[in-house]
Amino acid sequence: MKTIAVPPVPAALNPLSPKAIATLAEVYDEASHAITLYFSRPNLSDKAHRGEALTFEHLIKTARDRYETHDGSPGLSKDLTRILNMEPEFRGSPRRFHAVFACKDRDIWQVVDLPTCGDLSGLQVSQRFQMVPLLRALEATTPCCVALVERGKARVFLVRGTDALALPLLPTADLAVEADDSRVGWSDHIDGSVRERTKAYFKSLALDLHLMMLDLSCGQLVVGCREDVWSELEPQLVKAGMTEMMSGRFHLTNLDMTTDEIAKATKPVVREKLRQQYVHFWELIRERPEISAVGVDAVLRRLEAGSVQTLFLGDLTGKDVTACSRCQSWWNVSTQCPACGSRQSHLMSAEEFLARRALAIGARIIAPDMPTAALFGETGALLRY
Ligand SMILES: [Zn+2]
Numbered sequence: 001m002k003t004i005a006v007p008p009v010p011a012a013l014n015p016l017s018p019k020a021i022a023t024l025a026e027v028y029d030e031a032s033h034a035i036t037l038y039f040s041r042p043n044l045s046d047k048a049h050r051g052e053a054l055t056f057e058h059l060i061k062t063a064r065d066r067y068e069t070h071d072g073s074p075g076l077s078k079d080l081t082r083i084l085n086m087e088p089e090f091r092g093s094p095r096r097f098h099a100v101f102a103c104k105d106r107d108i109w110q111v112v113d114l115p116t117c118g119d120l121s122g123l124q125v126s127q128r129f130q131m132v133p134l135l136r137a138l139e140a141t142t143p144c145c146v147a148l149v150e151r152g153k154a155r156v157f158l159v160r161g162t163d164a165l166a167l168p169l170l171p172t173a174d175l176a177v178e179a180d181d182s183r184v185g186w187s188d189h190i191d192g193s194v195r196e197r198t199k200a201y202f203k204s205l206a207l208d209l210h211l212m213m214l215d216l217s218c219g220q221l222v223v224g225c226r227e228d229v230w231s232e233l234e235p236q237l238v239k240a241g242m243t244e245m246m247s248g249r250f251h252l253t254n255l256d257m258t259t260d261e262i263a264k265a266t267k268p269v270v271r272e273k274l275r276q277q278y279v280h281f282w283e284l285i286r287e288r289p290e291i292s293a294v295g296v297d298a299v300l301r302r303l304e305a306g307s308v309q310t311l312f313l314g315d316l317t318g319k320d321v322t323a324c325s326r327c328q329s330w331w332n333v334s335t336q337c338p339a340c341g342s343r344q345s346h347l348m349s350a351e352e353f354l355a356r357r358a359l360a361i362g363a364r365i366i367a368p369d370m371p372t373a374a375l376f377g378e379t380g381a382l383l384r385y
Helices: 018-026 046-071 074-084 087-092 132-140 188-216 227-239 259-287 296-305 350-360
Strands: 034-040 097-103 108-114 120-126 144-150 153-160 163-166 221-225 246-251 292-294 308-313 320-324 345-349 364-366 379-383
Touching: 018 108, 018 132, 018 350, 034 046, 034 074, 034 132, 046 074, 046 087, 046 120, 074 097, 097 132, 108 132, 132 308, 132 350, 144 188, 144 227, 144 259, 153 188, 153 259, 163 259, 188 227, 221 227, 221 259, 227 246, 246 259, 259 292, 259 308, 259 364, 259 379, 292 296, 296 308, 296 350, 296 379, 308 350, 320 350, 345 350, 350 364, 350 379
Parallel strands: 144 221, 221 246, 308 364
Antiparallel strands: 034 097, 034 120, 097 108, 144 153, 153 163, 292 379, 308 379, 320 345
């Protein structure tokens, strides 16, 4: 079978496996020394950098004042110092999404750097890590293959958020047919031959792209090309079995686009594709009430039963659920924990609780960025049965 050598994907393009995310979500530190830091600033200018440093130092100082003074934990203190020391690094790449998950007592130190930015800064010291902002950032940076295509030539990239990585060059084809006999010129025969060779080129390109994407485990293809090229390429992509992978396209003015230009042109296409997926999810929820749940309580009940296949985390700002202080089970209406009988409970952020339960049972999570999440319902789930 034909293969195309694909370079190893840099860590920044593939920062966390689903297993690593589920493991972070499972962490429970009784002493409340689990630190989550999120830091992402979209509107940074060079002049604002000093202000950002102050914001960052302020976050750490507030945490110190609040937790260290009455706690005195050396582990917590070391982690906060280590995070504070990362400030220059964050400042050096401001328009990115930074997160740190740290718990010295449990030997956990995980730094995440994603090529996207939201307006987000916060530091939480708690029994558990805060997962949902990470899930939303990962969804916004789902990798896709981008192919810039002309007749006889193509360039392919792996794009994730604002990062674009050039992939190996695919074979080119010289499609010009020279007329040996100038008296004949461009006869029908020669036109036909060019058409055939163009078709053969697009066919082989589609197969190469398909192989490359399977190799990368990448499920989304965005094409940059002219209208006339698309009309010839699209049928070949369909024939190569790529209908499900085709996420959309943009108009190509120049095959020599820079990686920045490519990432910028890809962004609206990916956003639109995600929006269509969200719309489709809620259509299914409405059409199939027998295999769906809507609202925090109904979805939690299904999560506890393990029957959720896909969970949608919409805008759940300010929504809390009651959890058992002893065993962390969900309390519905009773005054006593249904799992362990404890009478002590506390309030937890609903979106964090839902996400953790979904990760624990291996359900797929749809986590749109916040502006998009607000356009849809609070939460809904499609069920396995
Ligand atoms: Zn309990």
